[in-house]
Amino acid sequence: MKGYRSTHKRIRVGFVEPTLKEAEPGDLSLVLPYNTLKSIIEMIEALDKVTPGIASEHTLLYGVEAKFYSARPKLTGKFETEITGLYAGGDGAGITRGLAQAGACGVAMARDIIEKLQN
Incomplete structure (x- = not known):
């Protein structure tokens, strides 16, 4: 959400333990169209109102390239x-x-x- 590319180091110092160990960190904005990524962010922000904390900067999303x-x-x-x-x-x-x-x-x-x- 801050526009930073995920890296092994950033994930390692974060609060979330990745569930998919084989995944390679990256940048979803290089894989998904802008409107799709924008919609996902809006959905996460809406979910944060119901489940506080889900829109954390440490939340990990997986994408397929x-x-x-x-x-x-x-x-x-x-x-x-x-x-x-x-x-x-x-x-x-x-x-x-x-x-x-x-x-x-x-x-x-x-x-x-x-x-x-x-x-």
């Missing part, structure tokens, strides 16, 4: 995998890198499914 752009399953031109009827699209398939492309990919997959159902 996953980048799998190199993992690309084999797909047909219609985004179907080698398993008939299983489609992979959007960022999860490593073929798009933005919302517009992921949406277009979803439309193409849906059209292919509809076409197969009609045949």
